Structures are given as structure tokens and as C-alpha cells.
Amino acid sequence: MPILDERTLEFFSHSPEQTQRIGVRLGELLPKEAILLLAGDLGAGKTTLAQGIARGWGSLDLVTSPTFVLINQYRRADGLVLYHVDAFRLSGSAEAEALGLEELFWQPGPIMIEWPERIQEILPAEFLRIELHWAEDSRRNLNFVARGAEYERLLRDFRKAAFGG
Numbered sequence: 001m002p003i004l005d006e007r008t009l010e011f012f013s014h015s016p017e018q019t020q021r022i023g024v025r026l027g028e029l030l031p032k033e034a035i036l037l038l039a040g041d042l043g044a045g046k047t048t049l050a051q052g053i054a055r056g057w058g059s060l061d062l063v064t065s066p067t068f069v070l071i072n073q074y075r076r077a078d079g080l081v082l083y084h085v086d087a088f089r090l091s092g093s094a095e096a097e098a099l100g101l102e103e104l105f106w107q108p109g110p111i112m113i114e115w116p117e118r119i120q121e122i123l124p125a126e127f128l129r130i131e132l133h134w135a136e137d138s139r140r141n142l143n144f145v146a147r148g149a150e151y152e153r154l155l156r157d158f159r160k161a162a163f164g165g
């Protein structure tokens with residue numbers, strides 16, 4: 001497990017199932033108001049990872065691909081809602097603002113955002129960013145980058161939980 005530094009973590013997933021399992025590990029640790037940015041090309045595995053995260057977090061709802069939906073919501077027994085935004089079809093931050101997307105950052109539950117670069121200007125300064133890259137047929141490179149002390153802590157806990165390191 002190559003550890004680049006305290007703020008980053010990189011590894012390879014060899015299957016969609018492995019990507020989901022990694023998501024579950026992260027979802028189990030998610031702080032209440034966590035912001036997760038899921039970056040990567042079409043088919044890189046963002047939604048696959050999001051499915052695991054929602055499951056680990058304790059979602060009562062089935063996670064579908066939000067490809068034709070801007071925002072999905074997953075509920076948990078304690079009433080919290082995990083939001084899953086797919087910004088792919090947004091023209092930019094102005095449209096996101098017009099839609100009131102920023103309000104999601106102030107609701108009490110966590111939020112996952114696919115294609116975050118589309119709405120760069122409205123993103124908070126601190127977050128955990130996960131960059132997924134296609135490597136081979138079923139191999140994906142995942143890079144975790146923490147911004148801010150809370151997310152560095154999350155990344156440390158995640159590293160321990162997922163890799164024992």
C-alpha cells in the first residue's frame with residue numbers, strides 16, 4: 001500500500017466488487033457532514049464506489065446510478081440523508097447556484113459529488129477527493145486526497161480500517 005504522505009492514499013482495485021468493498025469501509029467511517037468528491041472519466045467507477053459508501057454508511061435505499069438524475073438521496077434509520085450529486089450534465093457553477101445546490105453543504109448529512117470539477121466554484125474548501133483512473137479492463141487506480149484536518153483524520157482512520165496500516 002503506497003502511502004505518499006498523510007494527505008494522500010493510492011491503491012489499485014481489481015474488480016467492481018473490490019471498489020464497492022473499499023467504499024463500504026469508507027462509508028462506515030463517514031463523519032456526519034462529510035463532503036466527498038468523486039472524480040474520474042466516464043466509467044471510471046465513481047458510482048460503483050458511491051454504492052459501497054452508501055451501503056457502509058447504512059443507507060436503507062438501493063443505490064442506483066444517478067446518470068439521469070441530478071441528485072439522489074439515501075436515507076438512514078436515524079433520519080440522516082446522504083446526498084449523491086452527479087454534476088455531469090450541469091453547464092457549470094452558475095447553473096448549480098441557480099438550482100440551489102449549495103444548500104446541500106449546510107444540511108446535516110454527508111454528500112458525494114460526481115464530476116465535482118463542473119461545479120468547482122461552489123465547492124467548500126475542505127473535502128475528501130477520490131480520483132479514479134481506468135488502468136485496465138477491471139483494474140482501477142484510486143487516489144484519495146484529503147483537504148483539511150478533519151479529512152486528514154478520516155483518511156488516517158480509513159487507511160487503518162481498510163489496510164491495517
Ligand SMILES: Nc1ncnc2c1ncn2[C@@H]1O[C@H](COP(=O)(O)OP(=O)(O)OP(=O)(O)O)[C@@H](O)[C@H]1O
Binds near residue numbers: 014015017019041138
Ligand atoms: N475495479 C473496478 N472498479 C469499479 N468499476 C469497475 C472496475 N472494473 C470494472 N468496472 C466497471 O466499470 C464500470 C464503472 O461504472 P460506474 O457507473 O461506476 O462509473 P462512473 O465513474 O460513475 O461513470 P459516469 O461518469 O458515467 O457516471 C462498471 O460497469 C463496473 O462494473
Ligand SMILES: [Mg+2]
Binds near residue numbers: 047066
Ligand atoms: Mg456515475
